[in-house]
Amino acid sequence: MEAPELLRVWVLAALVLGGTRAALPDHHVSLETGAVFVHELERELFQEAFLDEAEDDDDAAPITFHAHLLDHPDLPRWLRFAQRGAHQPGFLYGSPTAAEVGTHIIEVLAYNRLTYETVAQRLVLAVVPAPGGEPPFQSEFLVGNRNVEELLPAPARELFGQAAAGVWEQSDLSIINVTSALDRGGRVPLPIEGRKEGVYVKVGSHNAFSPCLAAAASPQSRFLCHLGQQPLASCYDTFAPHFAIRWCNLTLLEVLPTPTTPGPVWGPGVLEDGGDFQPPTESPAQDLLPGFLLTLLVPLAVAALLCLLLGHLMCCRREGVQKRDLETSDIQLVHHSTIHGDTEELRSMASSRDVPRPLSTLPMFNVRTGQRINPMPGRGDGARAPLIPQQR
Ligand SMILES: *[C@@H]1O[C@H](CO)[C@@H](O)[C@H](O)[C@H]1NC(C)=O
Numbered sequence: 477m478e479a480p481e482l483l484r485v486w487v488l489a490a491l492v493l494g495g496t497r498a499a500l501p502d503h504h505v506s507l508e509t510g511a512v513f514v515h516e517l518e519r520e521l522f523q524e525a526f527l528d529e530a531e532d533d534d535d536a537a538p539i540t541f542h543a544h545l546l547d548h549p550d551l552p553r554w555l556r557f558a559q560r561g562a563h564q565p566g567f568l569y570g571s572p573t574a575a576e577v578g579t580h581i582i583e584v585l586a587y588n589r590l591t592y593e594t595v596a597q598r599l600v601l602a603v604v605p606a607p608g609g610e611p612p613f614q615s616e617f618l619v620g621n622r623n624v625e626e627l628l629p630a631p632a633r634e635l636f637g638q639a640a641a642g643v644w645e646q647s648d649l650s651i652i653n654v655t656s657a658l659d660r661g662g663r664v665p666l667p668i669e670g671r672k673e674g675v676y677v678k679v680g681s682h683n684a685f686s687p688c689l690a691a692a693a694s695p696q697s698r699f700l701c702h703l704g705q706q707p708l709a710s711c712y713d714t715f716a717p718h719f720a721i722r723w724c725n726l727t728l729l730e731v732l733p734t735p736t737t738p739g740p741v742w743g744p745g746v747l748e749d750g751g752d753f754q755p756p757t758e759s760p761a762q763d764l765l766p767g768f769l770l771t772l773l774v775p776l777a778v779a780a781l782l783c784l785l786l787g788h789l790m791c792c793r794r795e796g797v798q799k800r801d802l803e804t805s806d807i808q809l810v811h812h813s814t815i816h817g818d819t820e821e822l823r824s825m826a827s828s829r830d831v832p833r834p835l836s837t838l839p840m841f842n843v844r845t846g847q848r849i850n851p852m853p854g855r856g857d858g859a860r861a862p863l864i865p866q867q868r
Pocket residue numbers: 510571572573652653654655659660
């Protein structure tokens with residue numbers, strides 16, 4: 477292994493063990509509901525943040541991105557991520573609705589697939605409600621000859637907007653949503669040159685549909701589509717030749733303005749504008765002493781009473797040895813005191829070993845033969861061992 481490569485491995489190991497990760501400064505974006513949001517993850521930006529600059533002349537390290545909501549495993553529902561290959565930029569795109577108003581923090585991780593370095597960046601997305609509200613007239617086009625990431629860059633969207641304006645004959649068009657046909661049940665195209673996934677583009681306006689659009693979505697057109705023919709074309713297709721619109725998949729939507737939810741109803745007690753708050757009359761000072769004494773003294777008195785009772789029971793009503801002796805029968809007492817005396821004697825004998833050993837501990841011996849027998853035979857039934865061996 478050459479020296480620079482070794483150094484690189486060391487730096488990598490230190491990075492992995494140290495747990496430090498290069499990070500780009502936070503990126504703040506403000507976006508409106510009801511309009512498509514596209515953020516391009518530029519490879520060059522992350523490329524510069526990687527530690528070791530590509531020494532080769534082509535600075536095209538393969539980089540893949542991963543994006544997720546901060547502290548969550550995945551992206552929020554309205555946001556999607558697309559990156560065709562490790563040498564292409566990544567796109568975060570989606571269309572927030574009114575439910576998504578607020579701040580979303582997205583963490584983007586860029587992996588260098590050659591060196592396994594990572595760079596993190598936080599996107600702080602502030603979603604604000606659209607001031608004009610949702611466009612009531614919406615039309616969804618299916619573009620057959622594009623993949624989703626080809627329609628996401630701003631120039632492509634602008635071109636599409638101009639083409640749509642030619643058909644709709646309005647100037648206030650805005651792109652509401654961009655979705656890959658794969659996300660709507662479309663099929664992955666065969667790997668043949670020129671085949672694309674298809675993209676749904678939803679365009680909105682505050683003005684009514686043009687006759688051309690209305691004709692393309694009319695029942696007669698639907699019927700022709702059903703027969704496998706092209707729908708009625710009453711106008712010039714301004715999308716051609718850049719975008720191949722599948723006119724049979726055109727949908728026109730009229731979104732009724734959502735009734736504005738009634739605001740909170742002011743109840744009594746809400747201040748008029750500019751009025752000063754008048755506090756209610758002061759409450760009279762209450763005498764809290766009786767309550768305090770009651771809560772403190774009653775438990776104390778009960779505790780003292782219990783103490784006295786217990787003391788009396790334990791000290792004055794104690795039944796001593798005398799009462800016990802009186803209740804025990806005399807014979808039992810004598811028995812007990814004998815055992816007691818014997819124990820005492822044994823104890824005193826043990827303390828002074830000069831007294832003769834008790835007979836029961838001495839070996840037995842026969843008076844006539846002088847034979848000795850161990851009183852604790854090792855084997856056999858000691859209880860049956862005859863005291864005096866029988867003469868044979
Ligand atoms: C945008 O399209 C996606 C996919 O069809 C859909 O889930 C989402 O609700 C759409 N958003 C809006 C605002 O229409």
